[in-house]
Amino acid sequence: MGTAMDEAEVAEAAAALRIEELRKSYGAEEVLRGIDLAVASHEVVCLIGASGSGKSTLLRCVNLLERIDSGSIWLDGQLITGPGVDQNLVRRHIGIVFQSFNLFPHMTVERNVTLAPMKVLGLSRAEASERAAELLDRFGLGEKRSDYPDRLSGGQQQRVAIVRALAMRPRLMLLDEVTSALDPELVADVLDVIRELARSGMTMLIATHEMGFARDIASRVCFLADGQIVEQGPPAALFGQPSDERTQRFLRRIVDAGRL
């Protein structure tokens, strides 16, 4: 028993991200009702669940874009939800990619990618451009660097958004249903980029509706319902023998819809 505790503590200490008893309400509606979750370094954790189950809100809370009501979040063992925390400093280390891309429409692709490294990290234009060029080339966007976002396809825009977050060299990437706004034929390109990131060891917390993708890529899958993590485990176990009745019902609906 004692050794088990020690192992748990070691695992906790190694966690890139740890969330404890997180609660968040919008008005009278409680969206997150006590979330406990740890993501280890190089781990890829997928959040699945119906729309409105709290997946997006959870990611936005981790990025401090939403004020939490209670609970705590640690990044690399440091409390980031306490008083006096410099949110801008925390956000440097956490990249987030949104469902609707949210590229800056008045800037070229390159400027989208170099803005934060220059203004936040203080890189020179040359350094930032080099960093941007490297990433854009790596994800097949090298030729698009002087285009404006409205000239790009949805898939290209989303890849630029991923590159924009990566240019800050984040400790952790949060992906919020990044393929939900894409035409089906563009989804694969974006998923390939994420697979490539996973292979390179990026720690990721991913909210997704792509069950096949989650099964492929995740080290662990968490099923959310009504603002709680109902069940979690390796993809094979969770998709193969879900133990909770709500998980079973959710997955059955997905299978019936032909999406798994």
Next chain:
Amino acid sequence: MAEAPGLPDLSARRSRLLGTGDRRGLILSTTSTVVVLAVLAAIFLLAPGSRAVRTTFFNPTDMWRALVGDPRAGYYSVGEALWLNIRMFVIAEVLILALALVVAVVRQSTGPVLLPLRVVGTIYVDVARGVPLILVIFAIGFGVPALQLRGVSSESAAVYGVAALVFSYSAYVSEVYRAGLNSVHRSQVAAARSLGLSGSASMRYVILPQAIRTIIPPLLNDFISLQKDTALVGLLGSIEANKAAELYSDTTFNYSSYTVAAILFLLLTIPLARFTDHLIARDQARRLAGAR
């Protein structure tokens, strides 16, 4: 574009001219324009008082005299006086752009510490928009000199006039700014902040540049209005274009000077409107071309 029955919409006409060469549409719109203008001209020329109006308001000799002026005869050049309007307008515009931005950003702020400033901003906008400009001009133009404060009470009437214009117009323009800031989707703020940009950096690099694009047309609208309202500063005794026209008519009992002033104001405002159209078109073209 719908077929306009009367005076055709100019942009519709232009798009047809530049478009696929819809000759029938072009002929129709030209014909209707000519007919409408001819009818209006006929009404003007055949009106019972037409001759009197033409000699009082459109006398070429008087128009020329008013334009060039003759100090010995007791009147100033309307054309030269317009230079004062232009200077007042340009100075006021720069000050308004800056002051209005401050007011807008303060009113948009959310921090609890800034609440007193927000209250002041709201009261200022309510007062400045609620009081007629002419009263503001009188209040500042006659009130400040009456205070006999060293350094501020002995300026020229034009300075007080500009101060009054800035006071009044900054309130309107701050609302234009605010509408522009609100037009930028909240998700843009989230994207900027998520990258670690501070609130002010997000405002400067992400929100403002986008807001400015959407506010150029309404901003121009306010500035055209401002150009015309510089004429009100004449009430304080400054010899601007409208005042010069008034002095001419007082001396000669001919109102053609006012027509000259009107034409000059038109010549000022039309290029501004075209310039803004050009800016908007260039921005769109640049974004579509994808070139830097």
